[in-house]
Amino acid sequence: MNAPLFTATWQWRRLALCQALALGLLLLWLIPTVRTQLLTFDAGLFHVLNTPLAHSTAWLYLWTFFSLRPVDALVGLVLLALLVRGGWAYPTHQVRPALATFIGLLVILLIVRTLLTKGIEAWGLQHSSPSDVLPGAYLLSDRFPGLEHGWELKDRSGASFPGDHASVLLLWALFMAHFTRGGRRLVVAALAVLFMLPRLVAGAHWGSDDYIGGLALALGVISLGLHTPLAAGLAHRGERLLTPPLRGLGRLPVLGRLSLLRP
Template sequence: MKLTSNAEHWQLDRLIMCHAIAAIIGASMIWPVTAELWLNISSAVFFLLNGSLLWNESWAVLWAALNTKTYDVLGAVLMFLPTIWYIFAGSDHDLKERIARTSVTWGTVIIVVFMSKILLPSIDFHSPTLVLKPVVYLNELVPWIDAKWESKNSFPGDHAVAAFSFVGMVFLLLNKKTGILTLIFGILYSVPRLFSGAHWLSDELVGGGMALFIALGWMSNLPTLVWSRYIWSWIFSRLPKRG
């Protein structure tokens, strides 16, 4: 199934296929065989990353700072910056086309994150800090920083939902250079919760993977970009003409 950013019409069969893949990824959290595999892998990753907080004080302070609400905002801004750069410095399309593509990228990610907040907040899935032992508690190790270290509804990882869908859309709609920069910032945005133990690795990979296929499904199989072009053409046509 080839994904393209130039869908001119609704392609419901391919759209359903993307949602089916997302559903299969999500089902891996509840099918006993894969659920046990995810638990083992995620537990091993948690003990490795969370245990590293005892290496030294500077290392612990770093990850405490990266698990604050302040960094949540900063990390999101950094992840969006490459797309701002693309609008004003990109050369693969004209300005109107770059704005149309970027606005679809932003809009799709906002919708996906909003849907995850509305549809999935009732899932009772505790973070590893509330389930596993031994645990290094960031709030005790670095008490002067208000770091997020636990969650009673850890699935899906909200940072991963935003990062996976955003990076996927950037690679599909913008260009490789912008995609690589966004990928780097997306990783920096998602990883901190694994060190603090507020999320399992499966929260990030499964939740993010579902968001990725849903976002790409909509963009690749609906004429979303066509609609965006019409809207921005209408806006540009009403701007004052120069000289």
């Protein structure tokens, strides 16, 4: 008998630890003196990553490419491919419940992130991105003005906390890290860091938007799923919803070879 991917049990100690860590990160950021120190560190980090754009053509074109909205869709496909690849993080027969669970957790993340963003705005603590604030910033949108609207080049934001892009990447990374070990876990971590860098290089987000805001959101949501019966419930109900349409797609040539579409 195949073991379930998730256990429908309450893991109170792990849940409390992760939720306390997530809440602690947010509370730390709310302390004015700490937030000032974090932004000072973030400013230095931004200049280290952003300044080479003015001097290196390769650096400029690399991060301009990764800062385009359509490229975000390509990144999403890469992450999805690893998520639904049978035998990489979990056996083939567990791909569907894993996908269903991740989709459910992603919806929860989007809801929590929206509420947090509105709360930050209501408290008057929201801030603009470093590209709009710091002197000497190299703006990709100034260098390539045609890309800002036609290709939605992302190098600025009027409300950059928490890092929305980073929160999704970190949720995926924490989810995949739960099932992988060794080199594969390193691949997961490397991809998450790599795909978070474009917003930091271009200046759309401060570092703490990601390593405080994005991480707190992802950690809180992944813990809520994995350390309670929630993930097991999402896997069971979500798989039932996904199976009929996926069964139909699995009858198509070539597509039927995909782990996600196999019976």
